[in-house]
Amino acid sequence: MKSFKNKVAAITGAGSGMGRELAIQLAEQGCNLALSDVNESGLAETIQIIKNQGKNNVTITSQKLDVSDRAAVFQWASQVSKDHNQVNLIFNNAGIAFGSTIEGFEEKDFKRVIDINFWGVVHGTQAFLPYLKASGEGHIINTSSVFGIIAVPGTSAYNSSKFAVRGFTETLRQELDVMKCGVSATSVHPGGIQTAIAKSSQTNESVRSLGLDPITAKDKMSAQFITTAKKAASVILKGVRKNSRRVLIGPDATFVDLMQRIFPSFYQMLVGGLLLRRMR
Incomplete structure (x- = not known):
């Protein structure tokens, strides 16, 4: 897909965050939009930003949506197809974070992360794939993370979900290649992106055993995020146009990917050593 003009992106x-910036940049390139979010006010702000920029020549529809609700995602996909007559791209971008030790998390918290970050991707992929095939030119873009490349202490639920997205998307890409159905797939691995996901995440008291303060951990993590959501969206869209199998976003993601390739097991000792130094 070399051009997004007159295409339809869900x-x-x-x-x-990145979802908003993807919408803005796709609209700038003449792409029609079907937008969803569990936060209706944020969704309305995204639409207003696009309209304020004079992008009234593109069609925009919106839907409040919890991606963990399989039936709701399938219903949304059907409605998008009816509203726009076709669908060319699905960006499975919604996600949440949660901080806890493995010993300290409750099942409901872990399950919520998996339901949104992983099952949301599965639901979106399965719901939209028939419509992407019917369009003759489709692409599925699934957001994993740099934490889908390496694991770190205190984020077992998030790590599990993002590793799962990576494996799911790599399998999907291979199946689509074999089927030659006109649809492709890309796994996206952002490093630290300046969005609200860290600040809106929950962290429980168990992380104190790792030398982390649950009250300040989110702000400290956010302070290390070096890539803007605008830049991230630009890199993702470039990756789609190049039909990339995997997209790394930010110099931190590139460094982590290289570290994991060179030290596939030893990197765990490096990360653990940093935490031990902080505790001392």
Whole structure:
């Protein structure tokens, strides 16, 4: 897909962060939009930003959506197809974070992360794939993370979900290649992106055993995020045009990917050593 003009893109998590920037940049390139988010006010802000920029020549529809609700995602996909007559891209972008030790998390918290970050991707992929095939030119873009490349202490639920997205998307890409059905797939691995996901995440008291303060951990992590959501969206769209199998976003993601390739097991000792130094 070399051009997004007159295409139709569905985006989950479009009420803020990378989802919002993807919507803005796609609209700038003449792409029609079907936007969803669990946050209706954020979704309305995204639409207003696009309209304020004079992008009234593109069609925009929106839907409040919890991507963990399989039936709701399938219903949304059907409605998008009816509203726009076709669908060319699905950006499975919605996600949440949660901090806890493995010993300290409750099942409901872990399950919520998996339901949104992983099952949301599965639901979006399965719901939209028939419509992407019917369009003759489709692409599925699934957001994993740099934490889908390496694991770190205190984020077992998030790590599990993002590793799962990576494996799911790599399998999907291979199946689509074999079927030659006109649809492709890309796994996206952002490093630290300046969005609200870290600040809106929950962290429980168990992380104190790792030398982390649950009150300040989110702000400290956010302070290390070096890539803007605008830049991230630009890199993702470039990757789609190049039909990339995997997209790394930010110099931190590139460094982590290289570290994991060179030290596939030893990197765990490096990360653990940093935490031990902080505790001392």
